[in-house]
Amino acid sequence: MTDAARLLDGPRGPKPTRRLSRRNIILYGTLSVMALYYALPLYVMVVTSLKGMPEIRMGNIFAPPVEITFEPWVKAWSEACTGINCDGLSRGFWNSVQILVPSVILSIAVASVNGYALSKWRFPGSEVFFTILMIGVFIPYQVMIYPIVILLRELGLYGSLWGLVLVHTIFGMPLLTLLFRNYFTSVPDELFKAARVDGAGFWGIYFRIMLPMALPILVVAMILQVTGIWNDFLFGVIYTKPEIYPMTVQLNNIVNSVQGVKEYNVNMAATLLTGLVPLTIYFISGKLFVRGIAAGAVKG
Amino acid sequence: MHSVSIRSLDLHFGAVKVLQNLDLDIHDGEFLVLLGSSGCGKSTLLNCIAGLLDVTDGQIFIKDRNVTWMEPSERGIGMVFQSYALYPQMTVEGNLSFGLKNARMPRAEIDERVARAARILQIEPLLKRKPGALSGGQRQRVAIGRALVRDVDVFLFDEPLSNLDAKLRADLRVEIKRLHQKLSNTMIYVTHDQVEAMTLADRIAIMKGGQIMQLATPAEIYNRPGNKYVADFIGSPSMNFLEGDLSDGHFTTGGENLDITGYPFEGPATGAATLGVRPEHVATGHDLQGLPIQAEVAVELVEPMGSDTLVWTTFAGQSFRFRMDGQAEVRERDTIRIGIDPAKASFFDKASELRL
Amino acid sequence: MHSVSIRSLDLHFGAVKVLQNLDLDIHDGEFLVLLGSSGCGKSTLLNCIAGLLDVTDGQIFIKDRNVTWMEPSERGIGMVFQSYALYPQMTVEGNLSFGLKNARMPRAEIDERVARAARILQIEPLLKRKPGALSGGQRQRVAIGRALVRDVDVFLFDEPLSNLDAKLRADLRVEIKRLHQKLSNTMIYVTHDQVEAMTLADRIAIMKGGQIMQLATPAEIYNRPGNKYVADFIGSPSMNFLEGDLSDGHFTTGGENLDITGYPFEGPATGAATLGVRPEHVATGHDLQGLPIQAEVAVELVEPMGSDTLVWTTFAGQSFRFRMDGQAEVRERDTIRIGIDPAKASFFDKASELRL
Amino acid sequence: MRTTDTPPALREDSSRPPNPLFRNLTAKLASLPMVLTALVVFVGCTGWTIVHSFTGSKLLPKLKWVGFDQYEKLWNTRRWLVSIENLALYGIFSLCFTLVIGFTLAALLDRKIRFEAAFRTIFLYPFALSFIVTGLVWQWILNPDLGIQSVVRSMGFTSFEFDPLYNASIVIYGLLIAGLWQGTGFVMVIMLAGLRGIDEDVWKAARVDGIPVWKTYVRVIIPMMRPVFITALVVITSGIIKVYDLVVAMTAGGPGIASEVPAKYVYDRMFSSQNLGQGFAASTMMLLAVVVVLIPWAYLEFGGKKHD
Amino acid sequence: ADLEVTHWWTSGGEAAAVAEFAKAFNEGTEHNWVDGAIAGSGGTARPIIVSRILGGDPMGATQLNHGRQAEELVEAGLMMDLTEIAEAEGWKDVVNPPSLLDACTLDGRIYCAPINIHSWQWMWLSHKAYEDAGLDVPQNWDEFVASAPQLAEAGKIPLAVGGQAWQSNGAFGVMSIAIAGIDAWTDVFVNKNEETVMGPEYTKVFEAAAVARELSKDTKVQDWNQATNLVITGQAGAQIMGDWAQGEFAVAGQVAGEDYTCLPGLGANEVIDTGGDAFYFPVNDDPEITAAQKELASILMSKEAQVAFNLKKGSLPVRGDVDLSAANDCMKKGLKILADGGTVPSGDMALSRDILDELEDLLTEFWSDHSYSPEDAQKAYAEIISRAE
Numbered sequence A: 001m002t003d004a005a006r007l008l009d010g011p012r013g014p015k016p017t018r019r020l021s022r023r024n025i026i027l028y029g030t031l032s033v034m035a036l037y038y039a040l041p042l043y044v045m046v047v048t049s050l051k052g053m054p055e056i057r058m059g060n061i062f063a064p065p066v067e068i069t070f071e072p073w074v075k076a077w078s079e080a081c082t083g084i085n086c087d088g089l090s091r092g093f094w095n096s097v098q099i100l101v102p103s104v105i106l107s108i109a110v111a112s113v114n115g116y117a118l119s120k121w122r123f124p125g126s127e128v129f130f131t132i133l134m135i136g137v138f139i140p141y142q143v144m145i146y147p148i149v150i151l152l153r154e155l156g157l158y159g160s161l162w163g164l165v166l167v168h169t170i171f172g173m174p175l176l177t178l179l180f181r182n183y184f185t186s187v188p189d190e191l192f193k194a195a196r197v198d199g200a201g202f203w204g205i206y207f208r209i210m211l212p213m214a215l216p217i218l219v220v221a222m223i224l225q226v227t228g229i230w231n232d233f234l235f236g237v238i239y240t241k242p243e244i245y246p247m248t249v250q251l252n253n254i255v256n257s258v259q260g261v262k263e264y265n266v267n268m269a270a271t272l273l274t275g276l277v278p279l280t281i282y283f284i285s286g287k288l289f290v291r292g293i294a295a296g297a298v299k300g
Numbered sequence B, C: 001m002h003s004v005s006i007r008s009l010d011l012h013f014g015a016v017k018v019l020q021n022l023d024l025d026i027h028d029g030e031f032l033v034l035l036g037s038s039g040c041g042k043s044t045l046l047n048c049i050a051g052l053l054d055v056t057d058g059q060i061f062i063k064d065r066n067v068t069w070m071e072p073s074e075r076g077i078g079m080v081f082q083s084y085a086l087y088p089q090m091t092v093e094g095n096l097s098f099g100l101k102n103a104r105m106p107r108a109e110i111d112e113r114v115a116r117a118a119r120i121l122q123i124e125p126l127l128k129r130k131p132g133a134l135s136g137g138q139r140q141r142v143a144i145g146r147a148l149v150r151d152v153d154v155f156l157f158d159e160p161l162s163n164l165d166a167k168l169r170a171d172l173r174v175e176i177k178r179l180h181q182k183l184s185n186t187m188i189y190v191t192h193d194q195v196e197a198m199t200l201a202d203r204i205a206i207m208k209g210g211q212i213m214q215l216a217t218p219a220e221i222y223n224r225p226g227n228k229y230v231a232d233f234i235g236s237p238s239m240n241f242l243e244g245d246l247s248d249g250h251f252t253t254g255g256e257n258l259d260i261t262g263y264p265f266e267g268p269a270t271g272a273a274t275l276g277v278r279p280e281h282v283a284t285g286h287d288l289q290g291l292p293i294q295a296e297v298a299v300e301l302v303e304p305m306g307s308d309t310l311v312w313t314t315f316a317g318q319s320f321r322f323r324m325d326g327q328a329e330v331r332e333r334d335t336i337r338i339g340i341d342p343a344k345a346s347f348f349d350k351a352s353e354l355r356l
Numbered sequence D: 001m002r003t004t005d006t007p008p009a010l011r012e013d014s015s016r017p018p019n020p021l022f023r024n025l026t027a028k029l030a031s032l033p034m035v036l037t038a039l040v041v042f043v044g045c046t047g048w049t050i051v052h053s054f055t056g057s058k059l060l061p062k063l064k065w066v067g068f069d070q071y072e073k074l075w076n077t078r079r080w081l082v083s084i085e086n087l088a089l090y091g092i093f094s095l096c097f098t099l100v101i102g103f104t105l106a107a108l109l110d111r112k113i114r115f116e117a118a119f120r121t122i123f124l125y126p127f128a129l130s131f132i133v134t135g136l137v138w139q140w141i142l143n144p145d146l147g148i149q150s151v152v153r154s155m156g157f158t159s160f161e162f163d164p165l166y167n168a169s170i171v172i173y174g175l176l177i178a179g180l181w182q183g184t185g186f187v188m189v190i191m192l193a194g195l196r197g198i199d200e201d202v203w204k205a206a207r208v209d210g211i212p213v214w215k216t217y218v219r220v221i222i223p224m225m226r227p228v229f230i231t232a233l234v235v236i237t238s239g240i241i242k243v244y245d246l247v248v249a250m251t252a253g254g255p256g257i258a259s260e261v262p263a264k265y266v267y268d269r270m271f272s273s274q275n276l277g278q279g280f281a282a283s284t285m286m287l288l289a290v291v292v293v294l295i296p297w298a299y300l301e302f303g304g305k306k307h308d
Numbered sequence E: 001a002d003l004e005v006t007h008w009w010t011s012g013g014e015a016a017a018v019a020e021f022a023k024a025f026n027e028g029t030e031h032n033w034v035d036g037a038i039a040g041s042g043g044t045a046r047p048i049i050v051s052r053i054l055g056g057d058p059m060g061a062t063q064l065n066h067g068r069q070a071e072e073l074v075e076a077g078l079m080m081d082l083t084e085i086a087e088a089e090g091w092k093d094v095v096n097p098p099s100l101l102d103a104c105t106l107d108g109r110i111y112c113a114p115i116n117i118h119s120w121q122w123m124w125l126s127h128k129a130y131e132d133a134g135l136d137v138p139q140n141w142d143e144f145v146a147s148a149p150q151l152a153e154a155g156k157i158p159l160a161v162g163g164q165a166w167q168s169n170g171a172f173g174v175m176s177i178a179i180a181g182i183d184a185w186t187d188v189f190v191n192k193n194e195e196t197v198m199g200p201e202y203t204k205v206f207e208a209a210a211v212a213r214e215l216s217k218d219t220k221v222q223d224w225n226q227a228t229n230l231v232i233t234g235q236a237g238a239q240i241m242g243d244w245a246q247g248e249f250a251v252a253g254q255v256a257g258e259d260y261t262c263l264p265g266l267g268a269n270e271v272i273d274t275g276g277d278a279f280y281f282p283v284n285d286d287p288e289i290t291a292a293q294k295e296l297a298s299i300l301m302s303k304e305a306q307v308a309f310n311l312k313k314g315s316l317p318v319r320g321d322v323d324l325s326a327a328n329d330c331m332k333k334g335l336k337i338l339a340d341g342g343t344v345p346s347g348d349m350a351l352s353r354d355i356l357d358e359l360e361d362l363l364t365e366f367w368s369d370h371s372y373s374p375e376d377a378q379k380a381y382a383e384i385i386s387r388a389e
């Protein structure tokens, strides 16, 4: 097939690249420096939470613990005091779970239906409501505290778990609706039409066709909501009562009430314990998160 | 009885008038192809028939029932989409039975119908697979099956082949044709590929700007295009057009005076007009004999296409192409003698562009 | 001098060997088309030539310079992509001049080159527009222009037409051909559309699984395909194949014994073999005269395609198609007499699938 | 051209178009939560707030009209002015840095590097933590007696000064360090997703043109990522406007009033000073600012052309 | 019944004190104290408390500073009327000074139970710090200012002031009474006379504040008790802080007079202001809860609970008739001043919260911004006072 199918003099094969090329040094150098900035606080938290108070007072905060102690963790979990209750974070953990599960489910359910309706069942005015929601993203929610108190009171939901779930659903709605809307817009219209020809109605298409396809964006929505709701302090404390105060209330109490000296190690342990649920989710589902964002956030 | 009748259909998207006062009757068992360039409103029309778009004005009848305001699933239509739109998370069986389940049909009957459709389409071994694991052709069959199980009167196809590569497209075209012969339902088929239109259609409706330009059999459209747009649109490479003037049996163009006896004029045969000649109707060699129009032309470009060769020249001062046998030996800058049979040509009025 | 030479090229993606020991010489000023089905490695080869992929082994020469390790911009190549990859936020002028500015060419020379390219490609009125405001054809010209201004030796095209609709595709094909005649640079053109390949190429390299199956002129590939894969791949509708046995001037297939005198065998003419006949080489009517192979067949399906008609039948127990004139009057269930000229047929070895 | 067999007139027919209100009724019913949220919560509550900003409400909302008094007072309050200035500063810096860092990280991660998943996780995890936590840990790291300053000093650089949380002139940067730490990861993910969506061919075209990588990013890729930047912008700005928790957790507005922000002003006036009217007036101003910024943008984005 | 009690007493001494109430309540009745502590300051807790009351799901009892804070809630009929119990138990006769009960009274009805007297007027001095610097412990403000440079030389922070705004504000308040004198102070706070602010007495106050600002500039802590901790550990010489600081000294096991010295009114004007906390009881339609609320109210005012609570909290009891022999030095000083009638009303009661917060903003800015001249601050202060109603 060639006049002379043999190798000639000169370079052949892959272009030689030095592993320590300037490009790589800059690339990995920058990344590592940045990674240091991002990882440092976590490192400080972990290290501090494993030190005893004397060691904290003496040494610098970046030094690894000389003597590892799990005392602060135990204390943060089950002994730290808030007012007269000294049972640590454990009090709020199950409350947080109880708040989290229905809130995440309901907020995602509502937002996904919104997004679905906005992308596939547009009706006159639907975009207007969507625009209002999007402006809602920018309203500082402190402003809403009293009106919502009044609203919940009128609904008879004030102080109950469901009132809080409703609040989370409302405040999660703008961003999640945006994500779902963008995602469902990218689902081919033809699929939707095919299902209509097949006689499926609004809910039939939603449950049988759209939801099963929405996995990537569901993951994103779930991650965002779990993080947001788990970390929420203000709503949890304003719209409920002590029996169902979330874990963050205890965290706030531990962190913000100082008994003599600040027990940094206990604070850090409490912080880590509180962040454990969202952190775990991030560490596990990072890849899905990126993929889902690509599917839902970038277009539209 | 008409299978589908459309009366004074208007469809506007806001200010954009996509369909305007469109009327159309489709016979029972007919294979009608809607052909037109992109954006001319073919899909829109199909969606109106299917009930997926609310019409702005007008009426739609299917089997003489006014379905204008019915739900898609109640109209007795089945639809096959460009990308097939199979439900990706359901098996083939699930895809086929979805519509029936929605209609709350008894389990036993669903099974029977799915089995029957699978048999007709020869997809029995695939029933448990998901669409992702099917080839393009198999997917198409499933998509058709989805309409088939629902025992519909009218099949609607929206460019079901345009996503496929040339080879598969040719195969599936034949399959659809065979299926139509077997089922003899009414089929309305949207495409912008004229080969598809020509091979499949009983009648073709050529659309432009939301209106139907010509509705006729493929042969009629090919041989006697109703206006210049249709003439230009149909045929590849497309028709040669020569601008000139008609007067008593002669056509003057670019300084040449052509004798056009033999052309069957339907109306007045004078005034500014356009002569259309298909590249494949230009004669060379032996076939020249007896043709009233003949000329020597210089070859400018040769496009060999395997079975034939396309030759680009200038005739009467205008760009002109013709087709020769693939084995013909022509070179650029050769001179070649060509001839035109007026009986195979078309004349169009210059102003209205309608066939004369 | 060769314009591009490739020596023992290997390219692996991890464990996947995409190109294997590939050799190829491309002449100066040649229009070479790389043709092959999806995934066969065409784009990969093109990217290797362009320097966009690091080769695993082997050498690449452009104008006899070893460019294996050079940067794409230093190789003297210009590339036109399937999606054109125009810089969407720059004007046409910006798109054309971006590379030159970057090479710190003096302003005056940039302007001159852009003006020249715009003139050649006839895009002068578009210079101030952004790509979003251009039609498909105009975009392509800008993409070509981007290579043109850089005064490159070799143009590389990666399926530049496959995103377009049929009509535009046909027009642009001609433009590219004209451009090649005007510029007479070397052009390497990737496609999986054989019409494009046949009309454009000086030579075609047919690829399969990372290897070149045949490298020859379009006529040679059409008339004397080097193996069964090429034979099947080229031609639409594709070649008819009949399985059978060769022995002393006869071919036995499906109970029929065919006289094949006149076939120019290159090697041994015995053993299990496949006979390939193009649908357009099957004779009917007058042309039957004197053909050694003749038979009566029943018409099963007729596909009118405007200028010709494709007829489906069964011959020697195997599915068989042939092409007739578009004006021919055939109906389903008619019986028709067909003939085959062995000189126009191809034989392939059953095992190796190579041409006999 | 004749396209029908019978004269193309409308036929007599009893079926009339249904009332448009009831077409796709389920879809409308299903959108009810959204409609109610939009109308009752976002419009209703906002309206309620605006109305009450013209009252002299103290601890409890009351319709005791005082005209524009609250606004007059608001704009005469030093702390409000400082808050606005801080928000502007923090906003601009945070916006720029988040975009730059987020994009840079995404671009670096997109260069087909090793350990991409690990780097990505490290950059993203702070997003999982609340501002209480962010504030706490950074307050500690930035504490001059315990954190970076003391460590650097203990290494011998005794004159090293780094106490952003206790120095009014740089406290905003202290907040920024923590805010960026928490928020850039998410923006990076958005950017990364955007970069992954860019046609590979554009990169190749730029290489063939001989454009250096950095220039390709600046001149070609970034302009192409407009929608991504808009998404990121929405996420970042909505975060900036609401920045409250971070300030409370890190500085409580201090030292002095050097790190006060409008949201905190609103909150403090409403709940600490028991001057709801004043708080409502301040939040109305915030809303006004948002609307003033958003409306031209929304007009440009959605008004001109209809997409999707 | 379970009675939820909301408060923001979460520091060591505070929590121990609250525990005394809870114990008394749990043991003295068949009801149960459910603790609803919210850490942070009143700023965090107050919206929660108000929301709960507005939302129709109130707690059983809640801490609020008395004064004008709850006035509107009372007016809106959301707070329980305690007049009956108060009359039955003769609160009027036992509460001293009577102004405390007045603060709970609206239109002749009593709506809250005052539980302690807090005064801001204290300076706490660390013996250890002075010993380290080889100095005598100062006995008044002027001595303290004089000793400051040497203290600083010894590596001590002369004056510890936490970063939170209310601390610098409070310190200023203490200094204004101590330095400007009670008359000037009253003229400003009660009569809202801005001219007095511009007068010579207040000029001195602002100058002193500028000095104090200089002395405190090395305090790098936020919370008040961290600042107290600096005094306890001898890292700082002194802190101006209310009597609640005493709870921290107690928790740290320090003894007044031995380990630390307390100077009421900066040792210049020995007065104390009589702010304090009170408990409010939101109206509840559950009769069982209402009964529990009443019982809690009377327990809070009981002698035993008052003693136990205030000993832990370091504040003074609201009853004049309790035996506080167990009290330490400082507390006794306070009691003595109280008995002598050396009291001024708390600023909380004199000015609206709104104005107080404006003053606080001003002072915290002044305190942190060393380029803010005392003259300018004085003018701004006068301007705010001129707007007070």
Ligand SMILES: Nc1ncnc2c1ncn2[C@@H]1O[C@H](COP(=O)(O)OP(=O)(O)OP(=O)(O)O)[C@@H](O)[C@H]1O
Residues within 6 Å of the ligand: B013, B016, B018, B036, B037, B038, B039, B040, B041, B042, B043, B044, B045, B192
């Ligand atoms: N939702 C819509 N809003 C506004 N205009 C629309 C909408 N959908 C379609 N159109 C316009 O209506 C016209 C017809 O569209 P239609 O989809 O029917 O074309 P088509 O003939 O099917 O084209 P194609 O061959 O590209 O599928 C187009 O000009 C299109 O821009």
Ligand SMILES: Nc1ncnc2c1ncn2[C@@H]1O[C@H](COP(=O)(O)OP(=O)(O)OP(=O)(O)O)[C@@H](O)[C@H]1O
Residues within 6 Å of the ligand: C013, C016, C018, C036, C037, C038, C039, C040, C041, C042, C043, C044, C045, C192
């Ligand atoms: N980055 C990659 N990693 C692994 N495999 C790859 C990669 N890029 C391409 N391939 C594989 O290499 C083979 C050849 O790809 P290539 O893109 O060259 O095909 P092609 O002939 O251009 O096909 P098409 O007509 O679809 O463009 C394919 O099988 C493809 O899956």
Ligand SMILES: [Mg+2]
Residues within 6 Å of the ligand: B042, B043, B044
């Ligand atoms: Mg269409």
Ligand SMILES: [Mg+2]
Residues within 6 Å of the ligand: C042, C043, C044, C158
């Ligand atoms: Mg390719």
